[in-house]
Amino acid sequence: MTRVPLPDFPWDSLAEQTARARAHPDGIVDLSVGTPVDPVPESIRAALASAAHLPGYPATHGTPELREVAVEALRRRHGVAGLDPAAVLPTIGSKELVAWLPRLLGLGPGDTVAIPDLAYPTYEVGALLAGAAVRRVDGRTALGPERPALLWLNSPANPTGRVLGAAHLRKVVDWARERGTVVVSDECYLALGWETEPLSVLHPEVHGGRLDGLLAVHSLSKSANLAGYRAGFVTGDPALVAELLAVRKHAGMIVPRPVQQAMVAALADDAALAAQRERYAARRVVLRPALERAGFRIDHSEAGLYLWATLGEPAATTVDRLARRGILTAPGSFYGPRGGEHVRVALTATDERVEAAAHRLTA
Numbered sequence: 001m002t003r004v005p006l007p008d009f010p011w012d013s014l015a016e017q018t019a020r021a022r023a024h025p026d027g028i029v030d031l032s033v034g035t036p037v038d039p040v041p042e043s044i045r046a047a048l049a050s051a052a053h054l055p056g057y058p059a060t061h062g063t064p065e066l067r068e069v070a071v072e073a074l075r076r077r078h079g080v081a082g083l084d085p086a087a088v089l090p091t092i093g094s095k096e097l098v099a100w101l102p103r104l105l106g107l108g109p110g111d112t113v114a115i116p117d118l119a120y121p122t123y124e125v126g127a128l129l130a131g132a133a134v135r136r137v138d139g140r141t142a143l144g145p146e147r148p149a150l151l152w153l154n155s156p157a158n159p160t161g162r163v164l165g166a167a168h169l170r171k172v173v174d175w176a177r178e179r180g181t182v183v184v185s186d187e188c189y190l191a192l193g194w195e196t197e198p199l200s201v202l203h204p205e206v207h208g209g210r211l212d213g214l215l216a217v218h219s220l221s222k223s224a225n226l227a228g229y230r231a232g233f234v235t236g237d238p239a240l241v242a243e244l245l246a247v248r249k250h251a252g253m254i255v256p257r258p259v260q261q262a263m264v265a266a267l268a269d270d271a272a273l274a275a276q277r278e279r280y281a282a283r284r285v286v287l288r289p290a291l292e293r294a295g296f297r298i299d300h301s302e303a304g305l306y307l308w309a310t311l312g313e314p315a316a317t318t319v320d321r322l323a324r325r326g327i328l329t330a331p332g333s334f335y336g337p338r339g340g341e342h343v344r345v346a347l348t349a350t351d352e353r354v355e356a357a358a359h360r361l362t363a
Contacts, residue, residue: 004129010121010334017323024326029357031346032328034158034305036225038279038350041272044224047265051258058257060249062090062233066260066267070218070233073267078190080202082211087238089245090255090263093230094188094219098122101184102130102150104247105240111149118160118336120186123152136336147179156189156198156303159335159344163198163303169206177213182240188219188232191273192280195302202236211237222305223273224266231255231263280305283347283354290358291345299342307345308332318343325360 014032021028061067067085074080091097099122102113113127117138127134132150137143153172155164164172176183185201192198199206202216215236221227235241248254255263266272288298288307296309311318315331322329322343330346332339349357 004131006125006128007121011330014319014328014330017319018328020320020323021326021328026326026356028326028328029349029353029360030328031349031357032330032344034222034346034348036221036227037348038225038276040225040229041266041269041275043269043272044226044262044265048229048258048262051261054257056257058254058260060089060254061245062088062255062260063257063264066090066264069264069267070235074200074202074218074235077270077273078200078203080200081204082209083202083235084238087211087241088233088235089241089248090260091217091232091234092253092255093221093227094186094217094232095122096230096253097217097232097234098186099126099129100253101244102126102132104244105150105182107132107149112146114143114146114148114151114181116152116154116157116336117338118157118332119152120154120158121334123154123186138338148181150182150184151176153183153185153201155185155187156192157300158186158189158304159306159330159332159339159342160299160308161301161304161306163193163196166199166203166205169199169201170208173201173206173208173214180213182213182215184215184217186217188217188222189304190218191223192277192305193303194281194284198303212239213237215240220263220266223276224269225276226262226266229259229262231259231266233263279351280347283349283351286354286358287345287347290361294361305347307347308342309345310342312341315340315343327357327360 067088070088071083071085107130109131111132113132114135114137115123117136124134190198217234219232291309299308301307315333319331329343332342
């Protein structure tokens with residue numbers, strides 16, 4: 001049996017730096033992974049429990065209530081209009097969909113998946129699992145006459161926090177439609193705009209009244225602290241969603257019924273979303289100036305859960321430097337060659353740990 005060659009899991013390489021940071025007298029401040037640390041809202045926990053007694057198999061397509069509340073949440077929160085609830089498909093978090101989407105859409109050898117030049121590593125892994133080629137690009141013009149089968153967008157971006165404007169998104173969509181390329185937009189951080197308001201690829205300003213060839217991937221891990229629930233969904237082009245649904249039914253890729261009920265509560269609870277946004281905003285206000293006073297330049301970072309920071313030196317040197325102060329960060333090289341002089345600093349630590357990091361940076 002021939003195994004698909006995959007890159008090493010990046011965070012496994014941080015064992016030495018993790019141990020060094022843990023040795024700090026006041027303990028580690030782990031800003032390396034965007035793992036939620038705040039409690040799951042009570043409304044969501046109650047919804048989870050309300051479906052815990054149901055014994056039957058859940059629907060791969062999700063409950064009608066979940067699909068409808070997802071459409072309404074996207075309309076209310078992000079101005080997305082014209083979605084059919086039938087074109088909403090719950091996923092087991094967003095990572096599994098990212099990893100398997102090229103394969104689920106039938107891509108394979110001879111196909112190309114285009115990803116951002118600085119990108120969430122699982123975009124590349126998903127292409128490799130399908131046997132497709134990967135092209136890192138900083139814009140559609142870099143592809144020249146190529147016709148990729150699938151193109152990933154990520155706005156707000158992980159790791160940089162960069163936001164793509166409506167005009168940019170429109171040009172990408174038009175370009176892709178001319179070439180028969182499916183555009184998939186990872187919108188996991190869409191609710192976390194700080195200096196600008198991010199826009200969905202499914203917004204009418206972008207798609208021009210047509211959803212064909214477009215998919216948007218959403219996660220409740222960051223906005224509702226549901227990383228442990230594995231709760232996400234994909235929506236957009238009804239034909240593409242129907243294709244994904246047909247395959248996922250055969251493959252048993254089903255979100256548990258209690259989690260589906262929790263998703264309904266999360267998508268309906270705008271007050272809980274606003275409260276979580278405020279927590280991240282407050283941590284950002286503490287952490288960003290502390291990094292700048294310590295000599296870092298912050299690039300992009302206008303939205304999302306991360307600060308994209310550089311001292312103008314190799315990322316590994318910066319990670320080591322911070323680990324000696326008990327602060328663990330992720331080297332930008334995890335996300336692509338162009339990240340070699342940056343570190344990604346997460347806002348996902350408790351208020352106390354963020355204050356500790358700020359003190360260590362400026363002491």
